Amino acid sequence: MNWLGYGVLAIIGVFVIVTIIRAGFFTQKKTEYPPLADEAVDEARVLESLAQAIQIPTVSYPEHERVNWDEFARFRDFLTTRYPLITKNLEREIVCEASVIYRWKGTNPALEPIAMLSHQDVVPVTPGTEDDWEQPAFSGYNDGEFLWGRGSLDMKNHLICVMEAVEALLAEGFVPERDVYLCFGHDEEVVASDDAGAKSIAELLRSRGIHLDSVLDEGGAWLKASVPHVLDGWLAGIGISEKGYADFEIALSAKGGHSSAPPNHSALGELALAIQDVEKHQFKTKLFPFLPQLLESVGRVSSYPARLLLCNTRLIKALIRAVMKRIPMAACMVRTTTAATMAMGSPACNVLPQRASAIFNFRMLPGTTIADVEKHLHKVIRNKNAEIRFVKGKEASPFSPTDSRAFQTIARLCEQMNDKSIIAPYLVMGGTDACFYEIICENVNRFSPFEITAALMGCTHATNERIPVATVAKGVVFFKRYLREMAGKA
Numbered sequence: 001m002n003w004l005g006y007g008v009l010a011i012i013g014v015f016v017i018v019t020i021i022r023a024g025f026f027t028q029k030k031t032e033y034p035p036l037a038d039e040a041v042d043e044a045r046v047l048e049s050l051a052q053a054i055q056i057p058t059v060s061y062p063e064h065e066r067v068n069w070d071e072f073a074r075f076r077d078f079l080t081t082r083y084p085l086i087t088k089n090l091e092r093e094i095v096c097e098a099s100v101i102y103r104w105k106g107t108n109p110a111l112e113p114i115a116m117l118s119h120q121d122v123v124p125v126t127p128g129t130e131d132d133w134e135q136p137a138f139s140g141y142n143d144g145e146f147l148w149g150r151g152s153l154d155m156k157n158h159l160i161c162v163m164e165a166v167e168a169l170l171a172e173g174f175v176p177e178r179d180v181y182l183c184f185g186h187d188e189e190v191v192a193s194d195d196a197g198a199k200s201i202a203e204l205l206r207s208r209g210i211h212l213d214s215v216l217d218e219g220g221a222w223l224k225a226s227v228p229h230v231l232d233g234w235l236a237g238i239g240i241s242e243k244g245y246a247d248f249e250i251a252l253s254a255k256g257g258h259s260s261a262p263p264n265h266s267a268l269g270e271l272a273l274a275i276q277d278v279e280k281h282q283f284k285t286k287l288f289p290f291l292p293q294l295l296e297s298v299g300r301v302s303s304y305p306a307r308l309l310l311c312n313t314r315l316i317k318a319l320i321r322a323v324m325k326r327i328p329m330a331a332c333m334v335r336t337t338t339a340a341t342m343a344m345g346s347p348a349c350n351v352l353p354q355r356a357s358a359i360f361n362f363r364m365l366p367g368t369t370i371a372d373v374e375k376h377l378h379k380v381i382r383n384k385n386a387e388i389r390f391v392k393g394k395e396a397s398p399f400s401p402t403d404s405r406a407f408q409t410i411a412r413l414c415e416q417m418n419d420k421s422i423i424a425p426y427l428v429m430g431g432t433d434a435c436f437y438e439i440i441c442e443n444v445n446r447f448s449p450f451e452i453t454a455a456l457m458g459c460t461h462a463t464n465e466r467i468p469v470a471t472v473a474k475g476v477v478f479f480k481r482y483l484r485e486m487a488g489k490a
């Protein structure tokens with residue numbers, strides 16, 4: 001071996017020794033906080049409120065005429081009677097047909113208000129799957145372990161716990177210094193809607209010259225992170241941004257005619273080639289700083305062998321990227337995703353299509369715009385006869401800062417209320433109403449204070465959506481503390 005070989009060996013040797021030692025010290029730094037004051041919660045009442053809320057099927061649809069608006073009226077009436085102190089003390093406005101704003105006036109008008117967001121609507125139960133539910137989807141049935149029903153996780157749990165927290169604080173005589181807005185949209189589940197309730201609320205507040213100190217909406221939760229002998233914690237994912245959304249239609253036209261005398265490629269065949277062009281040219285991957293930070297946070301509470309790898313996340317960024325882009329569940333965190341979702345050809349088996357079209361759904365990373373996606377499509381589709389049409393979408397959100405009072409309060413409460421919390425600021429893959437508030441707020445955080453397993457999380461929007469009974473009251477305690485800290489002090 002020559003001197004170069006020895007040199008390389010020596011460098012590897014030093015790296016290994018440093019890593020072995022570093023991994024030993026690579027542990028979570030715990031901050032000692034003064035103990036939290038107890039918060040009273042009437043758990044039985046909270047569970048009953050949630051059950052009643054689930055029993056009102058506030059299902060939203062993209063088509064206005066399909067929505068049963070009476071159910072939304074019933075839901076508002078339910079809130080009015082179930083929360084008499086809120087009804088008496090807060091001003092309520094109905095915006096955009098069924099969205100609701102409550103304003104809890106603070107004592108100091110010089111301070112910027114805060115907003116607590118939720119959506120009242122839920123997704124429908126897929127027709128034909130009603131009987132697959134162990135308990136009926138709108139039963140709100142409580143079997144002692146789970147409370148069942150559509151909206152129990154997304155997100156009547158969150159909405160009801162916010163209402164319970166405010167009602168309890170009112171009963172205890174708490175007076176906020178800042179204005180507190182409770183903003184409940186009615187069509188969050190209708191993705192990228194042009195006339196979203198939340199958009200109207202945010203625009204209305206802006207028209208009144210209101211700028212918000214902070215917004216808290218759904219997004220992350222305490223997710224059980226448990227791998228035997230490696231990790232036993234709760235990942236407290238706090239969403240600080242959300243991906244963009246864009247639907248594009250790609251279409252090709254042809255003469256059509258009888259299918260007995262077809263050309264080599266019909267319009268549908270040409271379209272298939274265009275679809276392949278798009279799928280073969282995926283967007284480049286990008287590792288935002290939150291990801292190595294997240295892996296490091298997980299590493300600090302993992303067992304020693306895992307720490308050997310995870311203490312070097314900053315050095316092995318390229319490797320992380322390469323691994324993540326091969327796993328679809330992980331790839332969406334490092335790239336703008338491309339999904340061909342719908343296609344249409346001719347109306348009959350024996351007719352050549354005069355026009356064939358497909359829809360692509362893109363979820364953009366922050367930094368990639370709808371215009372960038374359109375440019376990308378024009379570049380990668382070789383057939384220049386392809387029509388490329390933007391259908392609908394919304395831009396990705398900017399990242400909210402993690403050194404804000406709002407983020408720090410959420411993170412600290414997480415640590416204090418669950419000592420196995422691993423705080424993880426992250427990018428929300430789906431969409432929330434929170435993005436509409438960016439026009440009046442820089443501190444937009446997305447966190448629902450409930451302890452959930454990944455398996456349960458998978459029931460959201462699916463069959464057997466249910467929430468563990470034991471975690472519901474924790475949501476009220478969290479929101480009471482959050483409100484005391486965020487609205488009670490300057």
Ligand SMILES: [Zn+2]
Nearest residue numbers: 154155188218
């Ligand atoms: Zn939701």
